[in-house]
């Protein structure tokens with residue numbers, strides 16, 4: 406792989422810089438979780454209060470020296486900074502420490518690179534890495550090892566740099582082309598689903614909220630579930646059959662996190678498009694997390710950003726076995742435990758309801774000449790039963806949502822009386 410990653414098990418000193426007056430407990434906890442998820446070992450943490458970053462080392466010189474001493478005495482391998490540094494700051498810090506410095510963005514990129522399994526996922530991560538690396542051409546950690554040659558070697562002349570830049574640009578172009586090809590296929594299958602009127606439900610939520618667990622519990626699938634951040638990277642889809650409704654497609658996706666690196670959002674746009682094209686979102690929330698509120702706000706912000714702000718949504722409060730919540734429904738919220746499989750029936754019911762489906766089937770009488778409508782109803786998967794009359798007419802028992810009833814009545818050339826025996830229609834609308 407083009408991008409070097411720190412070997413698993415390396416020890417890291419963590420650095421968090423906070424603005425005066427802002428609490429930082431949770432941010433440190435999350436950083437540690439990220440570090441562990443990257444298979445690195447978080448050791449001590451240094452918290453510095455600064456109103457704005459120092460242009461040279463991000464922190465002041467005194468602090469930078471202190472960090473160097475601490476890393477030396479702990480034998481730490483690298484410094485992980487909970488922020489984004491300018492290429493110059495990162496480089497200056499590396500020169501001072503004579504050790505690798507990793508930013509939060511790089512840490513997340515590193516985790517993503519590790520998790521990508523599908524062809525598309527790998528392409529997306531590679532694209533994100535190149536886009537991120539483009540502006541940081543002269544750094545990386547090979548420059549720490551002066552013996553070693555390589556693309557990132559320090560002291561390369563200007564012309565060498567330009568060459569590298571061109572190489573990276575052409576690589577980015579190629580990656581984008583390959584991704585577009587993969588994504589055209591994805592768009593095709595999305596169109597197929599929408600033609601067949603199979604609704605797509607997408608699980609979204611903060612990383613580690615329990616999306617994959619819920620997906621497994623609903624579909625009897627076995628996606629890897631782990632107590633680590635970004636366990637899932639590639640979207641997985643399954644059919645799910647809902648009582649009183651029929652088949653829907655449900656998708657598990659990558660989790661969100663505060664300050665999701667822009668290069669990643671950019672590269673994962675296609676995956677995220679799946680989210681904005683969904684018929685319904687299940688926003689999975691860890692009801693036992695103290696940070697719940699701000700996590701929800703972050704998820705809503707990302708949804709807005711990727712154009713999914715208007716997609717209908719159910720809030721699923723998960724992990725009620727660990728929180729004070731009880732199984733049940735509250736407005737737009739359902740309380741569940743994916744682990745104990747509690748509250749899943751209520752959730753499925755709400756899904757069917759929100760997809761705009763009436764649970765009660767009703768009867769439609771069709772003349773033999775109405776074969777097209779009959780075919781359409783079958784294609785929708787709406788037909789529950791059918792009785793054929795001797796004159797060739799048929800009575801279909803169907804299940805339709807409000808919009809489909811409108812289409813049946815208005816657009817398909819069926820008059821109200823013909824299509825629907827009065828009392829049953831009245832009961833429906």
Ligand SMILES: Nc1nc2c(ncn2[C@@H]2O[C@H](COP(=O)(O)OP(=O)(O)OP(=O)(O)O)[C@@H](O)[C@H]2O)c(=O)[nH]1
Pocket residue numbers: 610611612613614615616617618619629630631632633634635636637638658659660661723724725726727741742743744745
């Ligand atoms: N106690 C409890 N733990 C749960 C429940 N659901 C999930 N978990 C745990 O929460 C952790 C994360 O679960 P995942 O299903 O991997 O979460 P995710 O949202 O898919 O996470 P990412 O893919 O990393 O974004 C795992 O350790 C699960 O066992 C639940 O209902 N109760």
Ligand SMILES: [Mg+2]
Pocket residue numbers: 616617618636637658
């Ligand atoms: Mg997952």
